[in-house]
Amino acid sequence: MATIKAAILGFGTVGQGIYHILNEKREELKNKLGIELEVAKILVTDASRERVPGTAHLMTTSMDDVLAEPGMQVVFEAIVNEEPAYSYLKRAVEHKCHVITANKVMFAKRGLELQALAKVNGVFVGYEATTAGGVPVIKTMKNILLVNDVSRIQGILNGTSNYILTKMRAEGCTFEEALKEAQSLGYAEADPYNDISGQDAFKKLMILSALAFDEQPDWADVEVIGIDSISPAQVQEANDKGLRYRHVAEVERLDNGNIVAKVGPQLVDKEHPLYPVDDVNNAVALETNYIGTLTLIGPGAGMYPTASVMVEDYAEIIGKRAGFVVTI
Template sequence: MSAITIGLLGFGTVGKGVYETISKHQGRLQAIFGKEVKVSAILVKNVSKHSVPDDEVLLTDDFQDIIDLPKLDVVIDAIVGREPGYTYLRQAISRGCHVITANKEMFAFHGSELTRLAKENNVSLGFEATVGGGIPIIQTIKQLLNANKIERIEGILNGTSNFILTSMREENLSFEEALKIAQEKGYAEADPKNDIEGYDAFYKAVVLSELVFGKAPAQGKSVREGITDITIEQIRMADSLGLKFKHVASIEREKDTIRCTVKPVLTGEEHPLYRVEGVQNAVSIDADIVGNISLQGPGAGMFPTASAIIEDLIHVGRGDIPSVFEEGRPEGTVIYEPVWIIWGDADKAELPEGCEIISKVSKEVFIFKASLEAVSLLDTSDLKAYQVLGDYAPAAKENKQVQTV
């Protein structure tokens, strides 16, 4: 019986999860494919630091050893960084291999080109694991696009930042205290910049933008803000108003460009992301026919990410991964004036034209309505504005006891 042969790039947390999943679920995979699924080679940085239970698996630090294998059907990319993953996948596609990647940074920058190359070489390109770990975001969006026009996507795409904000609120911790706990639990790296400054979520948002709208967000319409400036006092005040801080990525079409923001926002009880806590990820999708669809689940880790990769492997084996990243998807423009909560002195603040104060919570906290453009003109050295996602009626909250800061 012939086998589906796999070259696995990387043998860290994700790579080991993929290898172990294929080994443990071989019977299930053989029932699906009608043949054995076999990891034939694994690429690592340092061969002396790794071992593989199966002596027949080639363990190497040279990608050329893998690309030169007599039989190679699928290359799975479980490494990080734009390079060398991009170069490796180009070589694999050019050889005629199907490829699957979990490398969000690389794919955010090179997804369109790799998709074009895969189409030219008549091979499949799977990237479910680049966004949301074990949540089937990519496949769900592909299915929706068959009939729906997606108008907006909002998501909590990084479990580390969500864990920190949850811990600050539930445990009454400072940002620094919550970050330390996240590092102790293994949710945050020693250098947590990619997570807490929003880079990780932004790369994932770019992938979704390419998929949904056929192009990356415009640089001038992109905002990436971290959560390091949020204080426990702000979290308490938000809680007293029935709101929660969330680090949310949002993408939507605005005329001929795509607006993408990754920033801390406030969510009310009615918003789909309000109850997403801890290291969970979630995505809220608004489409013109189906309405709102929300997906939630583990966004990272050994087996959730491995699950997404294996799902892609099954789609590859069945030949049902459609082409994506097509320019010119249906246009849709969303124009609205969201509600904002500002920390600052409303009496001294010089608000741009179009900003309407609708409620004063305290001397230094007030609620107002304004367009995104008007808020961008605020003097951010004196004021800090946080958007409230979803429907929010501040008048309904005024009877609730407010904690002053």
């Protein structure tokens, strides 16, 4: 059986999730793909700490070490922030490795660049995990875009914000009470700034914009408003009128070709595709010329939804890659 070597960059929540899924699904993936995947390196900042029993010998802090591994062909990236993630993936692509990332901060800014570089080097970039977690929005959009034009995207792209707005409406909580509960359930980070300020949703929206329109609006022109100023009284008043607050990230191409985007709370009525999307769910409504409006709804994030779509990206790459080079 042929073997492909892979590296995991970043071994926190998502990185460990990838490792567990690859182990749990080892036989199944082998049978389905006809190829065995071996995790040969794991890159972290502190290689002395063994996070998962049996992985100490795989740990490294050096990208040189990762790329020096003979037969390295796939790099999963689950580090935080733009750098050194981008530089590592650039090197991996130049080394003819396929790369699969969950890093939305890096990909929102450098994704188009990385994909152009990957094209030149004949490798693939998987980035389903960057946006809307377990909702297969990237692969669905890629398919749709083969025939349709997407004119507008509206999304609930941050599960924490959506959870807070749902709690405020359903239980009459204040923003602070709902946030505390989201944190105690592990939905919100200890520092929830990126979630509630709209910055997290903004990064995901820019990734969708690049995919749908091949470009992004100038980031400085995009108004990004969070949900922290919404009061329980406003939520109640909206509810009484049959309306719901949703934190909507939206981007559209105008008739003059300009791309415009905004992120912020919006009141939606029963007819709106995002009206029924509650709790930590994410959703993306795509307006297209032939299909009409298509709405995808599902779990936004977490270790396994995120890691599993990265492994799906890997399987898709293997499937697509006729004449994939394998070491035996």
